[in-house]
Amino acid sequence: MNKDQIAIYLNEHPEFFNDYPELLHKFKQIDHEDLPIQPLKTLSIADRILKRANDDKEHMRSQLEWFVEITEANEEIQEHLFEIERAIMSHIDLSEMIRQLTGDILTRFVLERVQICLSDSPEHLIDCSLINPDELKDSLHFVSPEKLEMWFPNAKEPTLSGELQPGASVFTEGGDTIRSQALIPVHIRGKLAGALCLGSQEPFHFHEGLRTDYLMRMAEKLGMAIDNIMLLDSLRRQPVLDKQTGLFNASYLKPVLEREFDRARRYKKQLSLIKMRIDTPSVPGDTEAVSRQDVIFKEVGRVLAESSRGGDSLVRTESNEFLMLLPGLESHAAVKVAERIRAALESFASPNGESTCMECRFGVSSFALDSMCQPSDLTQLATRALSQARANGKRVVTC
Numbered sequence: 001m002n003k004d005q006i007a008i009y010l011n012e013h014p015e016f017f018n019d020y021p022e023l024l025h026k027f028k029q030i031d032h033e034d035l036p037i038q039p040l041k042t043l044s045i046a047d048r049i050l051k052r053a054n055d056d057k058e059h060m061r062s063q064l065e066w067f068v069e070i071t072e073a074n075e076e077i078q079e080h081l082f083e084i085e086r087a088i089m090s091h092i093d094l095s096e097m098i099r100q101l102t103g104d105i106l107t108r109f110v111l112e113r114v115q116i117c118l119s120d121s122p123e124h125l126i127d128c129s130l131i132n133p134d135e136l137k138d139s140l141h142f143v144s145p146e147k148l149e150m151w152f153p154n155a156k157e158p159t160l161s162g163e164l165q166p167g168a169s170v171f172t173e174g175g176d177t178i179r180s181q182a183l184i185p186v187h188i189r190g191k192l193a194g195a196l197c198l199g200s201q202e203p204f205h206f207h208e209g210l211r212t213d214y215l216m217r218m219a220e221k222l223g224m225a226i227d228n229i230m231l232l233d234s235l236r237r238q239p240v241l242d243k244q245t246g247l248f249n250a251s252y253l254k255p256v257l258e259r260e261f262d263r264a265r266r267y268k269k270q271l272s273l274i275k276m277r278i279d280t281p282s283v284p285g286d287t288e289a290v291s292r293q294d295v296i297f298k299e300v301g302r303v304l305a306e307s308s309r310g311g312d313s314l315v316r317t318e319s320n321e322f323l324m325l326l327p328g329l330e331s332h333a334a335v336k337v338a339e340r341i342r343a344a345l346e347s348f349a350s351p352n353g354e355s356t357c358m359e360c361r362f363g364v365s366s367f368a369l370d371s372m373c374q375p376s377d378l379t380q381l382a383t384r385a386l387s388q389a390r391a392n393g394k395r396v397v398t399c
Contacts, residue, residue: 080108081214088225092232095136097225102139113171113178113199117143148192152185155192158215159183162207170197182206184219188227190262196222231255242316244294245301253315260327261375264367271367272334274324275382278345279359303344331366331398338362338396361389364398
């Protein structure tokens with residue numbers, strides 16, 4: 001054994017000196033001046049090994065403490081976000097939703113300013129009548145699309161500023177006290193429609209490189225909440241139910257199709273559409289025949305409704321044509337739904353026991369990320385499939 005190995009052994013086994021106390025006593029009496037060489041200023045190999053082990057223990061302890069702190073902070077943030085998202089997604093009043101959102105962010109995340117900026121472009125369909133300006137003068141502002149493009153050159157990435165000069169913040173009131181800010185883009189139906197603006201009096205509270213996935217998720221939920229409120233408002237303003245079938249009429253199709261198509265494209269989700277034509281036997285135009293047709297189409301509406309899931313959308317586009325929008329379903333599953341509807345309708349018997357012969361044709365299309373750019377691509381493909389079914393005498397055709 002060399003001297004370093006002996007030193008390490010003695011350091012790790014101090015009980016060795018229990019059997020040789022006189023040796024320990026002699027070691028303690030040695031004067032450095034009596035050593036044959038001067039002690040080195042650097043640590044010996046044994047000392048370096050021991051020091052490295054102690055340093056590693058301290059580093060591991062500090063790493064674990066840091067990990068626990070980060071985990072606890074993330075859990076707290078997640079809890080705050082969950083409560084905020086649940087609150088805003090349950091609102092049907094835009095003014096009340098914005099008021100509660102800004103108040104919750106200020107309270108839960110200890111910030112000085114929170115402001116929502118929405119585009120004043122008419123293409124986003126944000127009707128000012130949905131908003132009470134007296135309640136939201138500090139929380140909501142309308143800005144031009146050009147200003148939004150200036151804030152977000154990349155359209156999707158947030159803009160973080162760590163140290164602002166006086167007057168450089170986006171906040172119109174009290175901006176001189178804001179030293180750092182975060183601008184998070186808000187998208188509605190795939191288009192840049194606004195910004196969630198957060199301001200702090202602390203320099204570098206927000207800064208380049210800061211983790212922003214939590215903020216992006218909050219802005220995403222905000223866009224969805226605004227879109228839902230606008231959709232509900234548009235539905236309240238016009239009749240959207242077909243009286244004969246109880247299904248939605250054609251006016252409902254455009255907004256819901258745009259919303260589901262945008263979600264499928266942004267999040268790479270499955271989306272299918274069934275276009276169906278249901279022909280009933282032609283009858284003379286007397287009162288009894290019209291009443292019988294009402295009964296038949298009421299039953300058609302019932303069968304379609306029973307064949308749908310909670311998130312599906314059923315629309316009567318023409319007298320004998322219907323659309324069924326199926327979020328989350330791929331083509332094969334949508335074909336099974338079409339076959340199930342076909343079997344139910346073709347075996348339908350009217351309440352008086354008479355057999356009613358229905359001729360049903362179905363065209364099925366599914367969202368394709370690489371080839372579809374707009375909602376009309378999905379409906380046109382289903383229309384083409386339905387035309388092929390009618391031309392070829394087939395019941396269900398998919399494209």
